[in-house]
Amino acid sequence: MRRTLERFTLLGPGLAYLTALMVVPLVLVLSYSLFQRGRFGGLVYEPTGENFARLVDPLYLDVVLTSVKLAGVTTVLALLLGYPTAYAIAKLPAKWKTVALIALVLPFWTNFLIRTYAWIVLLSPAGLVNDALTGWGLIDEPLQLLYRQPAIVAGLLYAYLPLMVLPLYAALERMDAELLEAAANLGARPARAFFSVTFPLTLPAVVTGCVFVFVPSIGNFVVPELLGGGQTAMVGNLVRDQFLKARDWPFGATLALAVVALLVVLLMIQAWSARRLQGGRDA
Amino acid sequence: MRRIPLGLTLVFLYVPIVVVVVMSFNAGDSPFNWNGFSLKWYGELAADEQIRTGLGNTLIVAAGSTALSTVLGTLLAVGLARHTRSTLLDAIATLPVILPDIVLAIGLLAFYALVQLTLGLYSVLLAHAVFGTAAVAAVVRTRLSTTDPSLEEASRDLGANGFTTFWRVTLPTLAPGVVAGALLAFTLSVDEFVIAFFTAGPQSPTLPIVIYSMVRFGVTPEINALATVLLAVTFTAILAVQRLTRLAGTR
Numbered sequence: 001m002r003r004t005l006e007r008f009t010l011l012g013p014g015l016a017y018l019t020a021l022m023v024v025p026l027v028l029v030l031s032y033s034l035f036q037r038g039r040f041g042g043l044v045y046e047p048t049g050e051n052f053a054r055l056v057d058p059l060y061l062d063v064v065l066t067s068v069k070l071a072g073v074t075t076v077l078a079l080l081l082g083y084p085t086a087y088a089i090a091k092l093p094a095k096w097k098t099v100a101l102i103a104l105v106l107p108f109w110t111n112f113l114i115r116t117y118a119w120i121v122l123l124s125p126a127g128l129v130n131d132a133l134t135g136w137g138l139i140d141e142p143l144q145l146l147y148r149q150p151a152i153v154a155g156l157l158y159a160y161l162p163l164m165v166l167p168l169y170a171a172l173e174r175m176d177a178e179l180l181e182a183a184a185n186l187g188a189r190p191a192r193a194f195f196s197v198t199f200p201l202t203l204p205a206v207v208t209g210c211v212f213v214f215v216p217s218i219g220n221f222v223v224p225e226l227l228g229g230g231q232t233a234m235v236g237n238l239v240r241d242q243f244l245k246a247r248d249w250p251f252g253a254t255l256a257l258a259v260v261a262l263l264v265v266l267l268m269i270q271a272w273s274a275r276r277l278q279g280g281r282d283a
Numbered sequence: 284m285r286r287i288p289l290g291l292t293l294v295f296l297y298v299p300i301v302v303v304v305v306m307s308f309n310a311g312d313s314p315f316n317w318n319g320f321s322l323k324w325y326g327e328l329a330a331d332e333q334i335r336t337g338l339g340n341t342l343i344v345a346a347g348s349t350a351l352s353t354v355l356g357t358l359l360a361v362g363l364a365r366h367t368r369s370t371l372l373d374a375i376a377t378l379p380v381i382l383p384d385i386v387l388a389i390g391l392l393a394f395y396a397l398v399q400l401t402l403g404l405y406s407v408l409l410a411h412a413v414f415g416t417a418a419v420a421a422v423v424r425t426r427l428s429t430t431d432p433s434l435e436e437a438s439r440d441l442g443a444n445g446f447t448t449f450w451r452v453t454l455p456t457l458a459p460g461v462v463a464g465a466l467l468a469f470t471l472s473v474d475e476f477v478i479a480f481f482t483a484g485p486q487s488p489t490l491p492i493v494i495y496s497m498v499r500f501g502v503t504p505e506i507n508a509l510a511t512v513l514l515a516v517t518f519t520a521i522l523a524v525q526r527l528t529r530l531a532g533t534r
Contacts, residue, residue: 006445007366014359014416018375021413022382025390032393081295084288091285100289102525107296110517111474113494114510118299120502121306126316128302158299161292219383222476226498236385243389243481253393256386263383 032253043249051254060238064258067234070149070224071217074156075164078213079206081157082164089165090172101169108162116226119155120146123227147229155223156213163212171205172198204274211266219259235259300514307507324508334509337493343404344479344489345472348411352468355412356419357461361453363420364427365435379417387413388481395482402484410482411472418471419464426460463527470520 033051036044054060089100107115122128123145130142145151175198183193199206221236233241235255242252307325311318328334359376379387391410400406434456438448454461476491483492497506 003366007362009445010358010362010366011372014355014362014420015372015375017355017416018379018413021391021394021409022379022387023375025387025394026382028393028397029386029390081288081292084285085292088286088289092289102522103293104296106518106521107300109470109474109521110300111476111491111494111510111513113476113491113498114303114513115299117494117498117502117506117510118303120498121302121507122299124502126313128298158295161296165292215381215383219385221385222495239385239389243392249389249393252389256383256389259383260386263381267381 029253029256032250033257035250037248037250048250051251054251055254055258060255063233063238064235066232067218067236070152070156070232070234071214074153074160074217075210075214077153077157078161078164079210082161082209083168083206086165086168086172089169101166104162104165112159113222113226115158116155116223119151119158119227123151123154146227147231149228149232151227152224152232152234155227156217156220159220159223160213160216163216164209167205167208167212168202171202175201201277204270204277207266207270207273211263211270214266215259215263218262219256303507303510304514306504307511309504309507312504324504325512327505328508328512331505333493334490337488337490340404340407340483340487341473341490344408344411345469347405347408348415348472349465349469351408351412352415352419353461353465356416356464356468357423357454357457359416360420360423360427361449361457364424365432376417376420379414380421384475384477388478391478392481402482402487404483404487406482406484407479407487407489410478411475414475414478415468415472418467419461422464422467423457423460426457426463430456459527466520466523466527470517474517 032043034047036046036048036050055064085104089097089104092100120127124130125142125144125146127145129145130139133139134142179197179201180193183197184190188196218234219236219239220234221240224230224232224234224237235258239252239255239259242248242255246252306317308320308322309317310321310323363372363376387410391406391413395402395406434452435448438452439445443451474491475489476495479489480492480495483489488496494506494509497503
């Protein structure tokens with residue numbers, strides 16, 4: 001009895017709060033996607049599948065595919081840059097590891113808008129990148145770097161790269177060095193040992209890192225707007241516009257749910273790859 | 284050889300920041316071309332009414348949501364670690380961390396519309412306390428996992444009731460974790476944009492919302508100065524959190 005009361009006092013307030021301001025809002029978003037939009041915004045409580053059908057309307061499908069492409073390219077680049085980075089940190093002497101990790105996360109903790117803004121300063125026609133390129137005589141006239149899709153990828157990569165490096169670092173750090181010695185004793189060269197031992201063992205972390213980069217990238221509306229000049233819309237921009245401009249909350253909610261569904265699928269893949277590795281080790 | 288990617292990554296991460304900081308001391312009106320050293324943009328910044336209002340709003344929201352998050356998150360952490368093994372409750376407490384911010388943002392907007400809460404500073408404050416609570420709970424649980432539950436048992440064996448044990452034994456051992464969690468919640472709230480953007484309403488912009496509208500209107504050296512101030516504040520805060528968490532971890 002006393003124990004139950006204690007439990008209630010400790011868990012009750014926090015869970016009640018998170019239920020009211022997170023679980024209920026999520027259920028609302030879910031239910032909105034099932035209803036129709038009223039003529040003047042708002043909601044008509046008549047069930048419809050129309051919102052989901054609109055996801056594959058060419059007009060919106062194009063935005064969805066562009067988002068998947070841009071977020072996908074960002075994720076691949078983050079992996080290509082992030083894996084060797086995480087590897088390098090894991091091989092540093094203990095003292096320098098902490099320093100490198102702090103150096104890696106410090107920019108990540110600074111205001112997201114400021115970090116995006118910094119790329120406008122770098123990429124604009126009079127910015128540092130164009131200055132350097134013309135200064136070295138590589139180009140005659142400043143390039144239009146801003147307001148193009150590569151600028152969006154640069155901004156997203158800049159924003160989320162640490163989210164790739166950190167799980168990879170954790171996995172590489174945990175890895176048993178004896179496994180690599182064993183591979184070497186069996187005659188594997190470093191490259192072979194890396195692709196047969198190290199990489200497969202860190203695969204769950206690779207998937208985790210990819211989820212951590214891909215999901216926020218696809219939902220981001222600030223980077224496409226500021227660095228893409230509003231010419232390329234991503235799912236995040238669409239969600240925002242449906243809620244704040246078109247006042248079509250049901251369709252905005254459906255788009256947001258599509259992002260959540262994607263997140264769930266990716267997390268399931270991650271859990272599956274982790275379990276598979278675990279199973280392989282036990283066998 | 285092996286360290287080249289690390290070097291590349293650090294260059295990639297720091298060049299934009301360094302450029303912004305250097306240009307904030309530029310005497311000229313251009314945010315790109317160097318015209319000598321000056322502090323004039325910091326003067327402009329200090330005189331900017333919009334930014335002062337935004338900063339005030341941000342601090343009110345951050346202080347309020349941090350206070351709320353710290354109480355809720357600490358209780359929740361102790362409850363989850365000592366009184367349950369439910370994966371569902373675990374999931375609810377960690378969901379705000381992985382949920383895309385835009386999803387939480389529109390969910391809260393829909394919720395506020397349903398309960399007919401007028402958007403303002405308190406709606407942002409309540410929204411920020413959602414991820415704040417999850418952050419505090421996560422940090423405090425890390426701290427709890429390194430403390431010895433037998434201290435609490437000893438306290439009970441000596442006849443202390445649950446409240447006394449919590450107040451005189453559990454909480455003091457958790458203190459560094461609670462402080463680190465509160466600092467984290469505060470920093471997250473100060474920086475948060477997307478959820479504030481959806482839940483603030485037109486009358487109460489927080490600083491990130493002010494920055495967003497400034498950046499949308501174009502690049503000015505004043506933003507460079509603002510960016511530099513924010514960078515300095517965040518770097519200091521994060522290094523303080525780092526020190527505290529390390530203390531929390533070793534003691």
